[in-house]
Amino acid sequence: MIQGTGSNVGKSLLVAGLCRAARARGLTVAPFKPQNMSNNAAVTIDGGEIGRAQALQARACGRDPVNDMNPVLLKPETDTGAQVVVQGKARGNWRARDYMGEKPNLLAAVLESFARLSRQADLVLVEGAGSPAEINLRKGDIANMGFARAADVPVILVGDIDRGGVIAQIVGTKAVLDPADAAMIAGFAINRFRGDPRLFDDGYGMIAAMTGWRGFGVVPWFDAAAALPAEDAVDVRPATGGGGFHIVCPMLSRIANFDDLDPLKLEPGVRLSMIPPGTALPGDADLVILPGTKSTRGDLAFLRAKGWDVDLAGHVRRGGHVLGLCGGYQMLGRRIVDDAGLEGPPGTTEGLGLLDVETVMQPDKTLTRIQATHAATGTPFSGYEIHIGRTDGPDRARPFAHVAGRPEGAASPCGRIAGSYLHGLFCEDGFRRDWLAGLGVASGPTGYDAAIDQTLDALARHLERHMDLETLFATARPIPGNLGG
Structure with a gap:
């Protein structure tokens, strides 16, 4: 031991x-x-x-x-x-x-x-x-x-x-x-x-x-440890990479499964910035990723208390892209309903309103490994789901992916805002390459799994x-x- x-x-x-x-x-x-x-x-x-x-x-x-x-x-x-x-x-x-x-x-x-x-x-x-x-x-x-x-x-x-x-x-x-x-x-x-x-x-x-x-x-x-997935948020580096495409991620108070972003650190065309509380989301961001969280409503309040909602609204007005993962996806919707108090005091919280969907928290927890196909590119990838809550609404007509024939996630009519419950998606080299290409970024030969x-x-x-x-x-x-x- x-x-x-x-x-x-x-x-x-x-x-x-x-x-x-x-x-x-x-x-x-x-x-x-x-x-x-x-x-x-x-x-x-x-x-x-x-x-x-x-x-x-x-x-x-x-x-x-x-x-x-x-x-x-x-x-x-x-x-x-x-x-x-x-x-x-x-x-x-x-x-x-x-x-x-x-x-x-x-x-x-x-x-x-x-x-x-x-x-x-x-x-x-x-x-x-x-x-x-x-x-x-x-x-x-x-x-x-x-x-x-x-x-x-x-x-x-x-x-x-x-x-x-x-x-x-x-x-x-x-x-x-x-x-x-x-x-x-x-x-x-x-x-x-x-x-x-x-x-x-x-x-x-x-x-x-x-x-x-x-x-x-x-x-x-051991310097190379930075290439391995971190478990503790204290191990997350504020900024990595020197590429021209700037991805930023706010470090929420209950941030979860932030290793989703690890493969992006190795992309030569990407600069990934983890934004600590007290720091504004950078105005030069090309993409904002809202990460998973263990307390969606609590971290939505945290996001607003830090002024990141204002920064995010400005980013969208400037034509920037947004991707919400799991709890971040739930935040992008119109509201989050938790009448049973599964993640805190019972109640309803207004969402960021960037996707026309609504989330209702439910006691049954989804825990499953999946095989999916990205809707925009047709690229297959593997990942996993780990969440409570069911999300539905008109923007689900434009899914992020398909899993076992069913639509998964949602996208806005303009296509610049998207959300998904799927974790681990960027580990797949082929998906990461095609997804970045859709954003105008050339992917390098990183071989993420082999690198680990x-x-x-x-x-x-x-x-x-x-x-x-x-x-x-x-x-x-x-x-x-x-x-x-």
Whole structure:
């Protein structure tokens, strides 16, 4: 199990690289994360959803993503509440205080998924969440030491030297841990070192001496990580690419599935700008993409509070294009009706009025992988749907795509405004090429899917060079025979 001294220390990336490295050694491998908090989700082959990071890790293992890889997924909707997804299915919207009380009851599902997954692989690589040093959350923990002790899984503790104070991160973690929790830690590793790793030899030795733990390596910064899908919005870069066609995307407060845009970053003719709150949408934008969100009405209010609705109206008046994806598609319509309060307080919110459609929120969640055909170009592509709500109206007569013979999405009469529920569409090189051509942009030979696999291979080689993987993998041990019932 890879745990970290804090959030965003690079656990997800390290696990992905370790998965690919273990696979290269001839092992059958699977990733596992007991509890994840993310609005960037992936649809599994068994009809559920898991964190996007676990889907990437599954790819590193050469496996399809399944629900058991992330049995508890929290999708924040407000500052104090989230949708709780257990083994791929939504259990409801819980306030943080309520979840803390229910969390111990979810351990059985976590252990069941872990045991089932373990029977299908030689090695399971587990990712923690946050930090075990958050001892105020230790009671009922299912994400870090609570899981490690219940499943008897040895832990490697990872510190991030780039943020500073890595000696205190690791030594301080041991100082606050319960001795029985500390005994689960087999060693430590240092991540994100810039420069010559040998310069940290003294510090590395000090950590080993003060903790009694063995070191598994100092991992230099891996620049190519930017080519891999990010799970956390904090990892999103403000601007990428230097092409002439300017695509901008406002960073909504509950932005979801923003990795939809990742393939556009690699297009030589495109400049993609992620616009943070407090910054106006640029006047030179050619296309504005409204992304997915976990709280459509809440983020529509957020968009208006930041003045982006005014910027968007000006963009449309200047002849600019707009594409809404999932929640962004819902925002483009005349109104959003949520009488049952599925995404917040019950009520109706007026939309941006750029598409003549209306959305009614419904409790049944759509979770499916799809094969579609783009209506404007006839180009086939694959993707997935993950949303609640049904959208209908006159502009649906001009669909964005067709899925299994039915129209999907909508477009305005002028064709410059479009919306779709389909995620992952830009991963397909052929569709992305033809879609950009319709906007007057020449697509480069990016080979997005191949680029991801090449990056994962490079990451595995990077870890092989800088970590003692032979010893690290040897720390794994069989799970208890009665685990998961």
